[in-house]
Amino acid sequence: MRTTQKKVSQESKEITQAPARELWSWAFYDFANSGYTTVVLTTIYSAFFVGVIAADVDSDAPGTATLLWTMAIAAANLIVLISGPILGAIADQRACKKTLLMVSSVVCVIATALLATAGPGQIPLAMALLVLSAIAFASGENFIASFLPEIAPSGKMGRISGYGWSLGYFGGLLTLASCLAYITWASERGDTAADYVPVTLVITAAIFAAAAIPTFLWLRERARPSTGPKPRSYILVGLGRVKTTLSHARQLPDLFRFLICLTIYQSGVATVIVIAAIYAQEVMGFSSQELIILIMVVNFAAAIGAFLFGFAQDRFGSIPSLAAALLVWIAAGLLSFATTTADGFWAAGLLIGAAMGATQAGGRALIGRFTPLERSGEFFGLWGLAARAAAIIGPLSYGIINRLSDGDHRIALLSTLTFFVVGLILLLRVNEADGVAARLQPLQH
Structure with a gap:
């Protein structure tokens, strides 16, 4: 026990906190990217x-x-599930996390803006663009998360991850x-959803592009490329490293236990993200404006939850802390199921927001605390794999x-x-x- 405590107390000395x-x-x-989640996946476009x-x-x-919507989301996440760990390993091999983050961001911004071109009845076009934008968004999530062990000491990962999630929810609010x-404004002049929703997609893409600029100006790529011979195929390198990563399950048992746990409870979180507005519209009869205000309230509660968590x-x-957050999720789910009034659903929304901010920030930080520093891109690729499996x-x-x-x-x-009940267990x-x-401990090969 003393040895374990000593090792834990020394973890904050591993790296120096970034400026x-x-x-x-x-x-x-x-x-920057939270606007995509709130507008495209959660609120306006899902209901549209x-x-x-x-x-x-x-x-x-x-x-x-609803089935077509969830199939498109599942298809995008299946692709990311396959590509995420490989790209993470390649990012470590070539020290190009920042470059890949920029590519995924540009693709997501363009695909989001192009969603505005899909009108009523154009289901194949809408689904294709949705899948492309969701792939790029999820890939970007993996890359930005993999920077966390490089910029924060393990003992401060929780609060720094919380800062990011909290700030993200405010981005969604904006x-x-x-x-x-x-x-x-458009409704007052007589426009319908088919008129104003495409414009909101352009607004979302523009805010994403503008708000991401500080990241690409000041976030450093600290990793260094591998000094070995250039491989014939980076895909084979990536697959080989993923195989090696999985082989470390016995050396990092709690990391892999948590990855399974995260996959289960995150399945519930992912469902709420892409279904909440549809449920509120189809079951509770919320209008477009009411939907947006509801998700704004949820985001505000989530920002506070992520910050405090x-x-x-x-x-x-x-x-x-995560166990407490999952209990709140369970309470929110029971209330959503039982209520037949708008007031009851608003109360459930507040609970959902607080719990969402806590579990999103907490899961990322705990993966960071369990991840060997020199393999951050590789193991955060597995974190992305778990999140993508959950989103399917x-x-x-x-x-x-x-x-x-x-x-x-x-x-x-x-x-x-x-999902939340099993995840808690x-x-x-x-x-x-x-x-x-x-x-x-050094990983054995």
Whole structure:
């Protein structure tokens, strides 16, 4: 026990914390890309796809539009699930995380703007652009996260990760507020959703592009390229390193236990992100403006939750703090299932926001605490793999259950609640102190 405590106490000496400007530039990427999540995946475009683009097919077979939406999200995440660990290993091999982050950001911005060209009935075009933008967004998430072990001592990863998530939610708020202002103006002059939603996508792309500039100006690439011979195929190198990474499961058991746990509870989080607006529109009867205001409130609660959770995680430990957050998720799910009033759903939204900010920030920070510093890109590739698997399992299960039940969203919601319950049970099997100590040991090949 004393040896473990000594190793844990020495972890903060592993690296020097990056300068404040660089920390803010790292966190500001969360501010930049959060508009994509809130507008495209969560609020405006998800409801627009189901209610306008795919409305005709839904009228013939209830639940089909929601299933198509979740299938597109699942397809994008399946591609990232396959490519994420390989790209992470390649990023470590060539020390090009920042370059790959820039490429993914540019693709996401362009694809988001092009979503404005898909009108009612143009389902294939809308799904293709959605898949492309979601792939680029998720890849960018992997790359920005892999910088965390390089810029923050392990003992401060919780609060620094929390800063990023908290700032990200405010970025989502800014984008939503800009879209709400435009929608209100357009609605007053008689425009319909088919008129104003495309403009909100352009607004979202523009804010993403502008807000990401500090990241590319000031975030440093500290890694150095491999000094060995240039490989014939970086894909083979990536696959080889992924195989090696998986072979370390016995040396890093708590890291891999947590990756399984994260996959389960994140399946519930991923479902809420892409279904919340659809549920509020189809079940609770919210209008476009009400949807945006609801998600703004959720984002504000999430920003506070992420900020406070970062300190709680560093003070009380990641496992107890995450367990508390999952209990809040369970309470929010039960309330959403039981309520039939708008007030009840607003209350559930506040709980969802607080819990979302906590689990998103906490999961990333705990992976950072368990990850060997010299293999950050590789192991954060696995973190991305877990998140992408969750983004396939959760939304697709919701879509299938919703379709089989002829569009009954309340029944589908029960599957989402189950993910949080199982995730909580698995979380209690993870030993944080052992996980942190294991990362300090040299990996055997």
